[in-house]
Amino acid sequence: MAEKNNPEYDFKWCPGCGDFGVKKALEAAIKKKTIETEEPILNNVVIAGIGCSGNMVHLLEGEQPYGFHGLHGRTLPVAMGLKSSRPDLNVIVVAGDGDFLSIGAEHIAPQAKRNLDVCVVIMDNAVYGLTKGQSSPTSEEGMITSSTPYGKTEQGFDPLAYYLSLGISFVASGLSSKIKDLSELIYEGMIHPGFSIVHVQSPCTEYNNTYEILKGSPKKGIEPLAKPIDESHNPNDLKQAMEIVDTSNIPLGILYQSKVQPTLTQRFEDLTNKSKQKDIESLLKSYSV
Amino acid sequence: MKNTDFVVRFAGEGGQGFLSAAIGFASANTKAGYHAQTFATFPSQITGGPTWMQTRISIDPVLSRGDEVDVLVVFNEYAYETHKNEVKENGFILYDSDQLNIEPSEKVLGIAFEKLAKTTGNARAANMVMMGALAELVGVNLSVLEDFVKERWGDTSRYGEQIVPQNIAALKLGSNEVQDRGFKLAEIEPAKPLNTSQIFLNGNEAISLGAYSAGVEFYVGYPISPATTILIWMEKNLVEKNKFVHQVSSEIEAITAIIGASYGGKKSMTATAGPGFSLMSEGLGLAWMAEIPIVVVDVQRGGPATGLPTKTEQSDLLSSITPAHGDVSLPVVAPGTVEECFYATIEAFNWAEKYQGPVILLSEHGLAERQQNIPKPDINSLKIENRIINQSTDNYYRYESQGISPMPIPGSPGPYVANASEHDKMGDTTHLPERHIEMTERRFKKLEILKDSKYEYINSKSEIILMPWGGSKGPGFEAFEKLQEKNIDIGWAYTMFLNPLPEKLLIELQSKKLVIVPELNYLGQFSSLLRSQGVNAKSITQYTGLPFKVQYLVDQITELSSKR
Numbered sequence A: 001m002a003e004k005n006n007p008e009y010d011f012k013w014c015p016g017c018g019d020f021g022v023k024k025a026l027e028a029a030i031k032k033k034t035i036e037t038e039e040p041i042l043n044n045v046v047i048a049g050i051g052c053s054g055n056m057v058h059l060l061e062g063e064q065p066y067g068f069h070g071l072h073g074r075t076l077p078v079a080m081g082l083k084s085s086r087p088d089l090n091v092i093v094v095a096g097d098g099d100f101l102s103i104g105a106e107h108i109a110p111q112a113k114r115n116l117d118v119c120v121v122i123m124d125n126a127v128y129g130l131t132k133g134q135s136s137p138t139s140e141e142g143m144i145t146s147s148t149p150y151g152k153t154e155q156g157f158d159p160l161a162y163y164l165s166l167g168i169s170f171v172a173s174g175l176s177s178k179i180k181d182l183s184e185l186i187y188e189g190m191i192h193p194g195f196s197i198v199h200v201q202s203p204c205t206e207y208n209n210t211y212e213i214l215k216g217s218p219k220k221g222i223e224p225l226a227k228p229i230d231e232s233h234n235p236n237d238l239k240q241a242m243e244i245v246d247t248s249n250i251p252l253g254i255l256y257q258s259k260v261q262p263t264l265t266q267r268f269e270d271l272t273n274k275s276k277q278k279d280i281e282s283l284l285k286s287y288s289v
Numbered sequence B: 001m002k003n004t005d006f007v008v009r010f011a012g013e014g015g016q017g018f019l020s021a022a023i024g025f026a027s028a029n030t031k032a033g034y035h036a037q038t039f040a041t042f043p044s045q046i047t048g049g050p051t052w053m054q055t056r057i058s059i060d061p062v063l064s065r066g067d068e069v070d071v072l073v074v075f076n077e078y079a080y081e082t083h084k085n086e087v088k089e090n091g092f093i094l095y096d097s098d099q100l101n102i103e104p105s106e107k108v109l110g111i112a113f114e115k116l117a118k119t120t121g122n123a124r125a126a127n128m129v130m131m132g133a134l135a136e137l138v139g140v141n142l143s144v145l146e147d148f149v150k151e152r153w154g155d156t157s158r159y160g161e162q163i164v165p166q167n168i169a170a171l172k173l174g175s176n177e178v179q180d181r182g183f184k185l186a187e188i189e190p191a192k193p194l195n196t197s198q199i200f201l202n203g204n205e206a207i208s209l210g211a212y213s214a215g216v217e218f219y220v221g222y223p224i225s226p227a228t229t230i231l232i233w234m235e236k237n238l239v240e241k242n243k244f245v246h247q248v249s250s251e252i253e254a255i256t257a258i259i260g261a262s263y264g265g266k267k268s269m270t271a272t273a274g275p276g277f278s279l280m281s282e283g284l285g286l287a288w289m290a291e292i293p294i295v296v297v298d299v300q301r302g303g304p305a306t307g308l309p310t311k312t313e314q315s316d317l318l319s320s321i322t323p324a325h326g327d328v329s330l331p332v333v334a335p336g337t338v339e340e341c342f343y344a345t346i347e348a349f350n351w352a353e354k355y356q357g358p359v360i361l362l363s364e365h366g367l368a369e370r371q372q373n374i375p376k377p378d379i380n381s382l383k384i385e386n387r388i389i390n391q392s393t394d395n396y397y398r399y400e401s402q403g404i405s406p407m408p409i410p411g412s413p414g415p416y417v418a419n420a421s422e423h424d425k426m427g428d429t430t431h432l433p434e435r436h437i438e439m440t441e442r443r444f445k446k447l448e449i450l451k452d453s454k455y456e457y458i459n460s461k462s463e464i465i466l467m468p469w470g471g472s473k474g475p476g477f478e479a480f481e482k483l484q485e486k487n488i489d490i491g492w493a494y495t496m497f498l499n500p501l502p503e504k505l506l507i508e509l510q511s512k513k514l515v516i517v518p519e520l521n522y523l524g525q526f527s528s529l530l531r532s533q534g535v536n537a538k539s540i541t542q543y544t545g546l547p548f549k550v551q552y553l554v555d556q557i558t559e560l561s562s563k564r
């Protein structure tokens, strides 16, 4: 199937939504991957969460990859089932901060410990967009939202520090408006052999417009919150990565990458080398009276 | 007169080692051509606790665990007090006089199993003394057990040379002790020759073998009684190239992971029970909505919530059909015997691949924990269905047409979005009323192709039909035979395919005056399902955590059918 043109599909992102930039970056990254690896676009699968962000899978333009738009919070298990049974595919997860870090949070640690070889792109707007502006794990403490009219009574969650603490083998941070940089991060995440997360600041213009804080405004004398990681940073150095997350607001770039952990696929392959090949007749025979 | 079957119950404290002896006794008898079925009930604790296991041996295939006990073997006071009243009038109680003391009578005999075993030089042969005593009591030729010992330890054990003669000596000691004291039940008739070779296994093993035969390629699961042993089987036997098996972090992960794998083209399965099945609801809805073939085994246990993890019940039927919110009607296949566990699993895979959606294989604790001999399946005669995969390269739409459409597989032509939201033909989300109508009807119409399944129908002219389901089939059929002996006019209907029901059978049932459904739940779930389909059905319910006794069914059915 070439270009998609579907008059029935009725979801639209709001004007200025950060997810537009993420979409362009993802399209470019997939394109680059198909060119570099000479693999067909059909080998790519985009698994989407439920939220404004998850609609990405229907909005991608150009040659279409496969897509999966399932349940709120369950992108990773679907990705795990798909990738572990079809290691030949390039599996990409796209989800929001609520989907990934709240209802789906239980799935992150297990995949980290298995080093599931998929690339996750999180669109963090620190709010629940699709359900119209409730607080999310990454909303700051005290933030006023429709579900926290007197201010949020939980601490804001720091996803980057969390990912690093889990030993996720590729952790990067991006900004939706820096499309070229972001596309490069996603590409690097996709070719990284193991679990990779590209955590993107993707502002919600409707319920939590953070563009100005993130990018700063010289006119108003506002310092940008999001700044590139110093070039001297060695991404193989976990301690340094943790320090960066501790000391800066929103660091942009690759924070950490480890290529030494085996992937889930490799771990399972090791098992198949240990186990004896079975067949149904010998299995049945083992129960003979 | 000789016996055609007998029941031995072993009761004591978990961990006393008599469970393996009970299974061994059953297994030994199957080697001699008898039929055997074990039934066990355990406490939920890991070691200890009151435990009992029952073994029924027969010259014919065993349908139920047996209502009454011919020989009760007890290992402590509590077991004696709890079980003594279930011994038949002419039965015996054999007790371990190393452990307890009971007033002797012509019914009760004590043997110091371990003390006697020590005289062979092996105190661990205590079970053998017990089995030898049993064999003499029930009239099983001692050579049956001797052969079993030789086979079990002769070749495989490092110490076989020592253990085999010790164990055989122990068997003799037990047997002599009983003979000397003159205790004896009637002799059992010789075994009938079998024309197929037999295997001896439990329901979960039969399900695992069935899945393997059906070509399962992907299995993940989370430990939960009584389904855990399927996970363990798979972890042992499915580690192969191009397959995948893993213990995952929850039932939520399990169900969604098998959906991901099946979307990728692999035959996928998970098994769970009780609370785990509840957690899979949303995922089952997803598989129905996105039209993804999967098999989910629910090995039913007792009660809602955490319930009765180690007891049997048939109370998940309605939630299997509609586990999820919204309009769903999931296909359900429920095996009734260990043998059917094997074939039902293959049918469940065939159904899933044929209609492209989730299928529930509804087993139960009573089948999972039961060891039984069954004819060894003939693998070459099995019919295995495989998915129809899209090959067309030009503008193919996954969800086009009313009916089954070939499934595109990632990596091959026909990309689409597998969508849990209501969608159009290419899988994009839509809210148009006409699309929701079209797609809802599409999903339900696919069930039509599942309505030509097999069923049993005996004495079909009768106006009253007995129709149990699942594990109540065995005691149900035994009751049916007893009713026929009593010349009560009653018919028999049975199928593993509970949703959708075989169409022809349903039409038959709709014309009957009364359909009686024995089932292990409070609500009368199957009869209410039948009533919703125009059948005048009435349940005989039981919710004790135990299977039906045959006599109870005979009484209840007699009463129900005479009222009319």
Ligand SMILES: Cc1ncc(C[n+]2csc(CCOP(=O)(O)OP(=O)(O)O)c2C)c(N)n1
Binding pocket: A049, A050, A051, A052, A053, A054, A072, A095, A096, A097, A098, A099, A100, A123, A125, A127, A128, A129, A130, A131, A136
């Ligand atoms: C089990 C379940 N609970 C709740 C919802 C409702 N819901 C849909 S999207 C959403 C939150 C979306 O927030 P986020 O993941 O941050 O995505 P965004 O819309 O911000 O991109 C919720 C709560 C749901 N679909 N499923």
Ligand code: SF4
Binding pocket: A012, A013, A014, A016, A017, A018, A019, A052, A053, A125, A129, A130, A203, A204, A205, A206, A207
């Ligand atoms: S509500 Fe927010 S996140 Fe959703 S589309 Fe609009 S701007 Fe984007």
Ligand SMILES: [Mg+2]
Binding pocket: A051, A096, A097, A098, A123, A124, A125, A126, A127, A128, A129, A136
């Ligand atoms: Mg959000």
